[in-house]
Amino acid sequence: MGLRSAMMNPWMQVMRRVVHDPIGSYGYFADRVIRFNRRNKPPHEYPVDHDWRSLLGVSEDDRIRTERLWPEILGTLESRGIRPGPASYLFWNDADPALVQAIWCLARRLRAAKVVETGVAHGVTSRFILEALGERDGHLWSIDLPPRWAPEVHDEIGAAVADRSNWSLILGPSRRCLRRLLNDIGQIDLFIHDSEHTTRNMLFEMSVAWKSLRPGGAMVVDDIDLNEAFDVFCKRVRCKALIAKAEPIRPDPGKRRQGGLFGVALKH
Template sequence: MEIVERVSRLFGKQKPLETTRAALDWCARIAISTEDALAKLNVDAVNPADIYPDVFNDAKRAEEHCPIKMGGAGNLTLLYSLTEGLEAARGIETGVAYGWSSLATLLSLQKRQGQLFSVDLPYFKLRSDNWVGCVVPSDLRGNWQIYRCADREGLPRATRAAGSIDFAHYDSDKSVPGRLWGYDHLWKALRSGGLLISDDISDNDGFQRFCEQIGIAPIVVVDQGKYQGILRKP
């Protein structure tokens, strides 16, 4: 499904897979702000762009010079703050694109000589390999391992390399089967107290179904009209 999603996006026909109004209604009904979500987790809200303005200015210039259009930055305050709050040393993410989420988490991880393991399937026929993660500066790349393949191949490799992880950030295959497989794989790798964060959870009921499957109520965050889900492993 991940390859099909990328091909459809290439030809401008991509729509969220298996979208249901019920999923959007579920998110809207329980969503809270980024600040309220972080407060609920006893984590201070910090925008990494305020702490590292020069790094982010350089990153913006790197994105502007990229000849390929990829995904946006996402909720970087949420990701950076959670990585800090966990005092994380190891994390896994799926979906890199320009590398904004990678940048936010690596800026926190590098304080503890931590490592980020990323899985990213290059955009079909767009020759994006050389541009994936282009906003991440060279001095952070020593803490970063990218597996350039689909989730079904890359996630097992990443979890074997990482071992137990403090957090997982899911932003790749948005189909329900893809989500359920990816969430389950990442959930098993999380340590007790670790966090699973997923983007775009209103696309379909995959995230809701996984929450029901494991019997844990999520925190749902709304930011700029998009929804992220957070699950803490007992």
């Protein structure tokens, strides 16, 4: 096995993570203990809204503009030797066309001026958000925790982002940075969770962001099918929610449960 192949091995990456980030690994393994203890329970199933585009108000213009932007973004990444899509940033995925189309539509429909996201990787979602915000000179704040156990990919963070004038990249864990950021910038229009998908972390981020989300605002949460956190949260705050299926640009073997889902929570 070559050096690069060994570095990309999931078990090797887990071991490197433990060695270089023992504190940050706590939540990861705590969530897996919870999953193990619930192994005999059936996995949480979400009802999918197959007509989510019409429910969300995705227009023909939204479709055309997002589809037109894809080749440019893919070309930007490929020019740097990055193969976009599933498992392209270590074992993490780039955003898929359905997810970014939903976010693009919401950013424009809400006339968003302030957007916050957690989880950046190559910055595919970030790029689409910034393009959608550009017409109204809005601003995007992105929180990302570079994997200390894989410094060789740090220079790939945000690689898809071209114009960075309306973008603030904050490096650090959301547990330390999110509440502080929201206290500084005040009410937001749109929040996107795409960082660590543990039950503990997802509930934390959704709960903190919801308090700063304006009435009429929206929250988009990726990979909700990994656990019941999104369902638990939406029932807790009694909000309207939509469930949509991922549309990866190539087959994603990691999306086993329900094929990969994202959720949209709308604040009254």
